Amino acid sequence: MRTLPVWLLLGCAGLLQSCAVQDCSTRDETKELLGSIEIPVSHAAAGLPDELKLEEGEVLRRLKFSIRKGKMKVERIVEKEVGQLGAQFGLLEAEPAKLVGLEPFSGARVIAVDENGAAARGGLQADDVVIGYMGKAVTSPDQLEHWVEESEPWQPAELRVKRGAETIQVIVEVGSDPEQGSSRVIERELATEDDRRRTGLELAEIPGDLRPLIVGPGRPEPGLIVVGVLPGGPAFFADIRVLDLVVSVDGAPLRTMEAYRTALESKPSGSAVAFAIQRQDRALEKQIIVEDDATGSSGFNILGLIKRENRPEKTEFEMVWGLLIDAETCHSIKKEDDGLEYRTERSWGAVLDLIAWRETPKKKELRLLWLFPISFRSG
Numbered sequence: 001m002r003t004l005p006v007w008l009l010l011g012c013a014g015l016l017q018s019c020a021v022q023d024c025s026t027r028d029e030t031k032e033l034l035g036s037i038e039i040p041v042s043h044a045a046a047g048l049p050d051e052l053k054l055e056e057g058e059v060l061r062r063l064k065f066s067i068r069k070g071k072m073k074v075e076r077i078v079e080k081e082v083g084q085l086g087a088q089f090g091l092l093e094a095e096p097a098k099l100v101g102l103e104p105f106s107g108a109r110v111i112a113v114d115e116n117g118a119a120a121r122g123g124l125q126a127d128d129v130v131i132g133y134m135g136k137a138v139t140s141p142d143q144l145e146h147w148v149e150e151s152e153p154w155q156p157a158e159l160r161v162k163r164g165a166e167t168i169q170v171i172v173e174v175g176s177d178p179e180q181g182s183s184r185v186i187e188r189e190l191a192t193e194d195d196r197r198r199t200g201l202e203l204a205e206i207p208g209d210l211r212p213l214i215v216g217p218g219r220p221e222p223g224l225i226v227v228g229v230l231p232g233g234p235a236f237f238a239d240i241r242v243l244d245l246v247v248s249v250d251g252a253p254l255r256t257m258e259a260y261r262t263a264l265e266s267k268p269s270g271s272a273v274a275f276a277i278q279r280q281d282r283a284l285e286k287q288i289i290v291e292d293d294a295t296g297s298s299g300f301n302i303l304g305l306i307k308r309e310n311r312p313e314k315t316e317f318e319m320v321w322g323l324l325i326d327a328e329t330c331h332s333i334k335k336e337d338d339g340l341e342y343r344t345e346r347s348w349g350a351v352l353d354l355i356a357w358r359e360t361p362k363k364k365e366l367r368l369l370w371l372f373p374i375s376f377r378s379g
Helices: 006-020 030-034 041-046 094-100 118-122 141-150 211-215 257-265
Strands: 037-039 058-068 071-080 082-084 087-090 108-113 129-133 156-163 166-173 175-177 181-189 192-195 201-204 224-229 245-249 272-279 282-289 298-302 306-311 314-319 325-336 339-350 355-360 363-368 372-377
Touching: 030 058, 030 224, 030 325, 030 339, 041 058, 041 211, 058 211, 082 141, 087 141, 108 118, 108 141, 118 166, 129 141, 192 224, 192 257, 245 257
Parallel strands: none
Antiparallel strands: 037 058, 058 071, 071 181, 082 175, 087 108, 108 129, 129 156, 156 166, 192 201, 201 224, 224 245, 245 272, 272 282, 298 306, 306 314, 314 325, 325 339, 339 355, 355 363, 363 372
């Protein structure tokens, strides 16, 4: 009777093991969240920067900001009630120009008229040529449309019109079009601090003219915004989150990045530091255990028989190439509809994963012989 080679047996065993328990996942989706963040329009009541000031007739519809590569961008989207006539205008080409005795490409030819619009109510017709608007000579369709949009809605407007050989006057009540929107974007450089090594935080100063928009009216004046958290780092376990406002460290207010550096420089490794934060409408206090190097990694590997690997986002312990015991703990930051979710997943399998355990924030599962799961819902 032939026996299978040892390497083939181990390969088959490894295949069974890999099918039994999936590796836990490590990821950081912070950048996806910071790519587009809605600002409540009510924050504009605290004041808009000069570049984003509303012009007469504009209505603010949307504000959002993003943080990328040390820069903050703010986008303002507005709607403005503009005048409209309910007619489509085009160029006066050579043949139609002959019919009305005008030079080609002068005035604005009426291509179509909305039967329910202001132009129809005033008596404007298709193939009319508008040569004057409110006492000014019309030289192109674009010029006429610009003047109409600038007109105050619901006020009368006088048009000089060429209809065949006649020149007539048409009085229309300018209608309105509230659907016209426009956007404007401004950009600011950020003073930032990458402190992942000691606290697991990345922080940024909010530019003064943008502060009322970002944090809202009536919020504490000091504070640095959290723009990054190291998965598995000290801030991760303290539940400090991206977009939190760090107001003080051990009671010292943080108005600048230099104040943050000063507050942390004397803290020894292993000490607990109190971080006062503002999270939307809540004031919270969190304790961070400062480390020498939270980003470091360590481990050992003895011929694959015993292996251990430690990184901030993942720890793993294996025996006999993972066939006897394979245990993992993973930390990740996942983007959700209402912000970011901090996830810690744990799993282990023993003896080719004949017995395996997997734990996520919402589910715990014990699996026997790869096929028989026993699940426990935790949320």
